[in-house]
Amino acid sequence: MIKKEKVVIRASESIALDTIEMVLENVYISETAIPGQFLHIYVDRHTLRRPISIADVNRETKTITVLFKKLGSGTNRLADYHPGMMLDVLGPSGNGFRINREDSTVLLIGGGIGVPPLYNLGKTLAEQGKNIISVLGFQSKEHVFYEQEFQRLGETIIVTNDGSYGETGFVTDVIDSLREYDCYYSCGPIPMLQAVTNRLQTKKGYISLEERMGCGVGACFACVIPTVGEDGYRKICKDGPVFSAEEVKL
Amino acid sequence: MIKKEKVVIRASESIALDTIEMVLENVYISETAIPGQFLHIYVDRHTLRRPISIADVNRETKTITVLFKKLGSGTNRLADYHPGMMLDVLGPSGNGFRINREDSTVLLIGGGIGVPPLYNLGKTLAEQGKNIISVLGFQSKEHVFYEQEFQRLGETIIVTNDGSYGETGFVTDVIDSLREYDCYYSCGPIPMLQAVTNRLQTKKGYISLEERMGCGVGACFACVIPTVGEDGYRKICKDGPVFSAEEVKL
C-alpha cells in the first residue's frame, strides 16, 4: 500500500555523468517495496512530484537506493539535497515486476536511466537462484554506472552508443547473440523498448514504462497507455509501471 | 548609489517576540550606507524583494545590522536563513535622514518595527555630539528590543500599549511631557505617524514611511505618496523613505 512517508537522506553521490545515487532511510518502504516499484518524490518549489524507481532495498539498514539523472529543474533541485535532509515521498508505488517461478535464466535489458529498477529486480532474481544476463546500454563511457553491481549478478554486457566503452551501438545489436533465456525484463527509453519488444516478439517479456504524471496514484488519468486488447487502457502509475510486453501499445 | 550586492549572514538571532536581528557583512554597503536607508532583500521563492531598514553599520567589521519582524511569508522565510548563507540585496536604497547641523537636541520616536532605522540615526547623531531623547513604543513587553542600546545614546522612554513594560499607552501619550528639543525623527505605523505629526505640527520633523514596493528603485510607481504641495507625489523607495513631516499627505 502506498503511504506518504518521510525518508532521511543517508547518502547522495554522483556516480556517473549527471547521475546521482541517493540512499534513503525509511522503515515502511524498505520493508514493503518490491522490484519495479517507484517513489513519487516531492521536490520543493515544484508543483508535481517526481517518479523515481527503487534501484535497491536493504532490509537490514532499512534503506532504499534510488538513482536519478539530472535532466530538468526537479531532478537538478533534488541533486542539491544533502545527507541528513528529509524527503517527502509517496511509496512504494506501482505494481512491480512479475517474477515467474518457472524461469531459470532471465535477460535484463536496460537503457540509460532505465537501468536502476533492473538492479533491484536482478538482485531479487539472483537470490532466488536464477541465472541472470544483463545487457545495459548507455550513451557513452561517462554515463555508465553499476557495471560491477550487475556483473556480480551474472554475465553483463555494456553497450555504448558511441562505442566509447564496451560494445558499440544499441542494446538490440547484441541481444541476438546471447545464449538461451526464458524471459526478459526491460526498462529504458520508448524507442529502445519498441525495438526490444519488436525483436523479441516470440519471447515472454516485461517492460517498465515512463510517462508524465499528475497524481501518481491513479486518480487523474494523466499517465495512461492504450492496451492491445479490448479493455482500453492502463494507468502507468497504478496498473504499471511494469506491463507484459504484449499488453500495451507502445 | 544602489548596487546589487551579495552579503554574508554573520549572525541571525531572535531578540524579541517574532523579531530577528541579522548581521550582514558587505564592504560596499557598510562603507556607503547612511542612517534611514534600507536594503531591498531577495528572499527565495518570492517574486518581490523585501525592503528592510539598516539598523546599524559597523565600518570596522564591514557589517550592517538589520532587524525585522516575522509578519508574513517573506520575513518568515528570511528568518530561516542561517549564518554563513548569502543574501542578494539591493542597497543602500533610499535617501536617508536629513541631519541638521544646528540641532543640538533631537527626539527619536519609534513604533514597533519602525524603531530599527532610528538606532542607526541615533548613533550617528550621538557621534556628532547631539543630545538624544528616545521614545519607543511597542505592543507589549515581549516585543521590546534595543532598550539598552538606545539608553546608551541618551534618555529613553519605553511605552507599551498594554502597559506590560515601561509607560502605558502610545508614544504620543508621553511626548508632551519631554524637555525641549530642536527636531524630531519618527518611524512606525501610519496611525502613529499621523498622531505624531499632528501633535508636533509646530516642530521640525522627519518621518520614515513604508509602502508595498515593486522595483524598489523608482521605476514602477508602486510606492508613491502624495505631497502637500503642487508637485504631486514622491516615490518612497527613491525620494524617501524619509520625508520632512510637512512634505507628504499621510
Place this chain on the structure above:
Amino acid sequence: MSQLSVELPGLQLKNPIMPASGCFGFGREYSQFYDLSKLGAVIMKAATGTERYGNNTPRVAETSSGMLNAIGLQNPGVDKIIANEVPFLAKYDTQIIANVAGSTLEEYENVAAAFNESKHVHALELNISCPNVKEGGIQFGTDPSMAARVTEVVKRASNLPVYVKLSPNVSNIVAMAKAVESAGADGLSMINTITGMQIHLSSKKPLLANKTGGLSGPAIKPVAIRMIYEVSQQVTIPIIGMGGVTNAEDVLEFLLAGASAVAVGTANFQNPFVCVEIIDELPKVLQRYGFSSVKDVIGKGVSV
C-alpha cells in the same frame, strides 16, 4: 462541527472542503490515505455519455506554481460510473457531486438524466468549460446564450440541483454567470482552468499531445478570487470556489471573496492529505482572523 458546516442547494456540507473534479478520480485512490467521510463532499471526475479515452499523452506539464493538463475527459461513461463508482463513494458519510460533461446538448441531457437513476448523487456540476474537448464542449463555456441553453436542458432533465462550472477564459465572467443563473442554475462552480501551453525546447513542439492544456494551481488563484468577487456581487446563487487552493488561509480568502464552499484540485497531487489537513486547520484559521464559523466568513470581503 457546525462551526464548519454550510448548506447549499442539495448539499449538507459538514465542512466547506471538497476535492475538485478530475483531481480525485472517483475517490478510490485517496481512500487509501484517509477516511473520505471527513470530506464535505466529493466532486467526481467528469462523466460523459459513453466511455472516452481522452487525449494522447503527455497529458500534463509543470509550470511555475501550477500545471497544465489536457486529459480530455477520459472516463468510463456515465452508466459505469453509476454502477461501479457511485456505490463505492456512497459508503462514506459525505456528499457526492457528479461532474457532467458532453460534446452536444443531447449528451449533456443524457448524462444528467442518467444521474437521476442514482439515489446517491446529491448535486450535478455542469462542466461547460473543459477547454480540452474539441467537439464543441468549449463553445458552451464562452458564449452566454449557449451556456444558458445547456443549463436549461440539464435542469429540465435532472431532479438534482445544478451547479454550473464556469470557464475563466472569457471577457466577461459576470455575463456568463448571470446567463446561467437566469437559465435556472442552482449554483456556480468557479473557476475551471485557464487555457495555456508549454513548448518543449528540445523537441521544439508543444509539450502536451493536445498542444494546449488547462492551467491550474496557485498560479491562477488571483484570477479565481477576482472572478468570484465580481460574480458573487451580481448573482444570488451560491458559488463553489476553486483555483489554486493549498491551505486553510486560501480557503478563507475564497470565502471572503464570496464563495460558500471550496474545492481543492491540483494540491491533492502534491499532498494527498491536503483536504483533511485543511479541514483540521480551518477552525484555527477562522479563530485567528476573528470568525466564529465558516458561514460567518462568506462574502465578508465583498465591499458594502
Place this chain on the structure above:
Amino acid sequence: MSQLSVELPGLQLKNPIMPASGCFGFGREYSQFYDLSKLGAVIMKAATGTERYGNNTPRVAETSSGMLNAIGLQNPGVDKIIANEVPFLAKYDTQIIANVAGSTLEEYENVAAAFNESKHVHALELNISCPNVKEGGIQFGTDPSMAARVTEVVKRASNLPVYVKLSPNVSNIVAMAKAVESAGADGLSMINTITGMQIHLSSKKPLLANKTGGLSGPAIKPVAIRMIYEVSQQVTIPIIGMGGVTNAEDVLEFLLAGASAVAVGTANFQNPFVCVEIIDELPKVLQRYGFSSVKDVIGKGVSV
C-alpha cells in the same frame, strides 16, 4: 551580434530583448545598474495626454510566482515624457518604443500625434489593455471593433509603426488580433496582465486600493505562450512576446511560439540585471538547442 539581431517594422533590434512597459520607468533607474545600450529596445512607461497620478496605494501585491499591480497609468504626461525622458534614453544606442494609453479615442490620438514630434521614438506600443483604468481604456481591449477603431485612429495620427498590445482577458484572442491587424497594426505586443485580485485576510478587504490588479510574472507564462502560438498562426504581422520571462530559455519558448522579440517585465524587480543576463545567456541557449540565430528560432514551434 547579428546572431541575435532581428528586424521588425521600425525597429532594428541588436537583440530581441527589451524591458516591458511599466516595469522600467523611463530607463533612468536601471541605467545605474548597466549600460542601456546593451538592450535591443526599451519600452517606456505608458504615456497619457496629461499627467496622471494613478490609483491609491497599495498598488502591488505578491502572488505565487507572480504579482498584481494596479498602478493606474501614473505618468508625467506625453509632453513631459517627450521633453525630459526621451532625450535621456536617446543618449543610448537602443531603440525606443513609446507606450500609448488613454481613456478616450481623442486622448489616444493626441498622445500618438505628440510622439510624431519626437525624432527619437522608433515605434508606438498601443496600450488598449490596461485593466486598471476605469474611464474606458478597458473596453478597447476586449471588444474587437473598438480595438480596430482605436488602432485606425492611432495609425492615422502617427508616422510611426504601431504595435497593438493585446489583453489576455478575452474569450477569443485571435479575433482581437485579426481585428487590429485589419485596422492597420504593424505588429502586436502580447500579453498584458490578467485581471486578478488578492484579499487581505486581516483587513478582510481586497489588498489593492483599486481592488483588482493585473497579474504578471512566471504564473502567466503558459497563457502568454498559448495566445502567441494561436495568434502567430493567424496573422502575418510580427509579435513582441511577454509574460513571465525570467531567463533565456523562456525567451526561446516565446520565439518558438511565434514571437519575434521578447519583453521582460516583472523579472526586473527581482533582478535588475535580468535583461542583460538574458542577452548574455542567449547565444549559449541558442546553441544548446541547435539554433544558429534568433531569426532561425522564430515560429519554429508552430506546427506545420
